[in-house]
Amino acid sequence: MIHFHDVSKHYDNQTALRKITFSIDKGEMVFVTGLSGSGKTTLLKLIYLAEKPDEGNISVAEWEIDKLEESSIPLLRRHIGVVFQDFRLLNNRNVFDNVALALRIRGVNEKELKTRVFDSLKIVNLRHRADSYPHALSGGEQQRVAIARAIVSDPTIILADEPTGNVDPDTSAGIIRTFKDINARGATILIATHDRALFKNTGRRVLRLDSGNLTGEEIG
Amino acid sequence: MAFPYAFRLAARSILYEKWINLLSILTIAAGLLFIAITALSVYNIDVTTKRLPEKFSVMLYLRDNLSGKELENIINTVRKDDTVKRVKYISRDEAMKELKTTLKDTKYVLDGLGENPLPDSIEVKLKDEAVSPDTVKRLTAKLREIKGVDEIEYGEKFLSSIYSLKVGMNTIGIVFVIIMSAGMIFVCYSTVKILFYRKSEEIETYKLLGATKGFIRAPFIIEGAVMGFIGGLLSLIGILSLYYTVIFRLSYTIPLFKTIIFPINISLYLPLAGLFLGMTGAVIAIGRIRY
Ligand SMILES: Nc1ncnc2c1ncn2[C@@H]1O[C@H](COP(=O)(O)OP(=O)(O)OP(=O)(O)O)[C@@H](O)[C@H]1O
Ligand SMILES: [Mg+2]
Numbered sequence: 001m002i003h004f005h006d007v008s009k010h011y012d013n014q015t016a017l018r019k020i021t022f023s024i025d026k027g028e029m030v031f032v033t034g035l036s037g038s039g040k041t042t043l044l045k046l047i048y049l050a051e052k053p054d055e056g057n058i059s060v061a062e063w064e065i066d067k068l069e070e071s072s073i074p075l076l077r078r079h080i081g082v083v084f085q086d087f088r089l090l091n092n093r094n095v096f097d098n099v100a101l102a103l104r105i106r107g108v109n110e111k112e113l114k115t116r117v118f119d120s121l122k123i124v125n126l127r128h129r130a131d132s133y134p135h136a137l138s139g140g141e142q143q144r145v146a147i148a149r150a151i152v153s154d155p156t157i158i159l160a161d162e163p164t165g166n167v168d169p170d171t172s173a174g175i176i177r178t179f180k181d182i183n184a185r186g187a188t189i190l191i192a193t194h195d196r197a198l199f200k201n202t203g204r205r206v207l208r209l210d211s212g213n214l215t216g217e218e219i220g
Numbered sequence: 221m222a223f224p225y226a227f228r229l230a231a232r233s234i235l236y237e238k239w240i241n242l243l244s245i246l247t248i249a250a251g252l253l254f255i256a257i258t259a260l261s262v263y264n265i266d267v268t269t270k271r272l273p274e275k276f277s278v279m280l281y282l283r284d285n286l287s288g289k290e291l292e293n294i295i296n297t298v299r300k301d302d303t304v305k306r307v308k309y310i311s312r313d314e315a316m317k318e319l320k321t322t323l324k325d326t327k328y329v330l331d332g333l334g335e336n337p338l339p340d341s342i343e344v345k346l347k348d349e350a351v352s353p354d355t356v357k358r359l360t361a362k363l364r365e366i367k368g369v370d371e372i373e374y375g376e377k378f379l380s381s382i383y384s385l386k387v388g389m390n391t392i393g394i395v396f397v398i399i400m401s402a403g404m405i406f407v408c409y410s411t412v413k414i415l416f417y418r419k420s421e422e423i424e425t426y427k428l429l430g431a432t433k434g435f436i437r438a439p440f441i442i443e444g445a446v447m448g449f450i451g452g453l454l455s456l457i458g459i460l461s462l463y464y465t466v467i468f469r470l471s472y473t474i475p476l477f478k479t480i481i482f483p484i485n486i487s488l489y490l491p492l493a494g495l496f497l498g499m500t501g502a503v504i505a506i507g508r509i510r511y
Contacts, residue, residue: 048428050428070510070511073511074430074431074432075430077427077428077429077430080430082428090422101425101426101429102429104225105426105429105431105432105435106430110224110225149429
């Protein structure tokens with residue numbers, strides 16, 4: 001589903017990723033871990049095309065990224081649900097509209113959209129905050145809204161960047177359970193985290209990044 | 221479908237950013253009102269100048285003692301030219317009679333002349349659109365070649381002044397409309413540009429979530445169109461009230477105003493013109509979207 005071959009990415013004079021090669025199959029749930037600044041976010045950005053690689057080949061689902069036409073970019077992105085590290089919620093929309101945006105962009109009609117948004121808010125336990133605005137939510141609640149928006153469209157790929165960075169261990173365990181459920185229904189999931197507790201005893205693959213190098217792989 | 225949602229986004233933006241939107245609506249209204257007033261003036265002057273070519277004619281003075289056949293030949297040749305509307309033969313006797321009626325009480329000045337010194341003549345009226353210096357020059361050069369024509373005369377000054385008045389008015393009108401339209405497009409352009417920048421963070425999120433260019437553009441284009449349309453409606457209300465309160469009333473006291481013609485149907489295009497200008501401004505402001 002996701003293939004990297006000798007991929008490098010440099011920012012100005014900073015190397016964020018160096019000759020990275022790995023593959024994630026359809027239906028897998030994989031973690032990527034490493035210290036702050038090791039390149040986790042950059043790796044995810046290359047997948048949803050927020051950044052372009054300087055070297056190497058990337059393919060996502062049926063697309064070769066370096067051969068992708070500009071007009072196909074939104075199509076590719078609609079296959080992916082992203083939980084951004086900085087959430088990217090719209091501050092002037094309430095929780096409902098923030099989550100609904102993912103469906104409106106995909107042209108889902110308003111009636112169907114309503115049930116799907118509420119279903120997805122129920123999964124992250126925020127059904128009762130549908131009318132609140134982001135600034136009235138705690139950091140952890142905002143993070144869960146971001147998760148609800150990423151999963152509401154039933155994407156084939158979910159990329160979650162530090163999805164439990166702002167929540168307590170119990171909530172964190174709940175979020176991982178949610179991802180497992182969604183994964184069990186067929187979605188391919190890639191979670192970036194520096195929290196070892198998150199993948200301990202999951203039995204899933206864990207990719208280890210160290211200063212932009214892929215230094216190893218283990219089973220959590 | 222994304223379309224009704226685009227309308228909701230546009231409506232939302234208009235309400236949230238009401239001051240900047242109101243300002244551009246009023247500017248557009250004022251601009252279109254100016255255009256309407258100019259168009260009204262140009263139209264009225266145009267109607268007046270359209271009647272002037274009627275008064276223009278070319279006189280052909282003929283050689284003495286032409287035979288009936290020769291005369292007929294001349295008249296037919298003149299008539300054949302497709303810039304000619306009407307041809308009228310005036311015999312020397314008729315010309316004299318006319319001269320006498322013009323002179324009225326002072327006609328005794330002609331008494332000493334004895335024999336009628338006036339030549340026979342042909343008055344040629346041209347089609348309205350042919351009344352321009354170039355066409356007339358070409359026509360007279362051709363008529364001068366006809367055998368039996370002695371001399372040709374026409375009001376050269378009169379001709380060039382109607383012509384330049386007409387061309388001048390049209391040019392001023394067109395230039396003015398173009399400048400004002402460009403100005404209004406610029407107003408919509410700046411407004412949408414400002415809104416677009418203000419929402420750049422939001423638009424970036426749209427893109428990352430997979431929005432198409434159309435999804436991003438549509439609300440702004442609708443917003444521009446709505447601003448322009450409302451501005452156009454206001455200018456329509458403006459020109460109608462101006463007409464009914466000012467011109468209609470004044471024409472009771474000042475007869476000159478009675479001659480002003482108001483082509484209502486032109487004003488009905490004002491909201492459409494506004495809509496078009498607003499949309500154009502918005503499209504230019506959004507420009508190319510890159511992912
Ligand atoms: N836009 C950018 N411009 C310049 N340098 C950047 C940019 N984004 C990231 N970097 C650099 O690239 C390296 C990798 O950054 P990245 O955000 O991928 O790390 P990360 O593993 O996600 O860190 P964290 O755990 O803190 O989120 C860092 O050294 C960072 O400073
Ligand atoms: Mg990061």
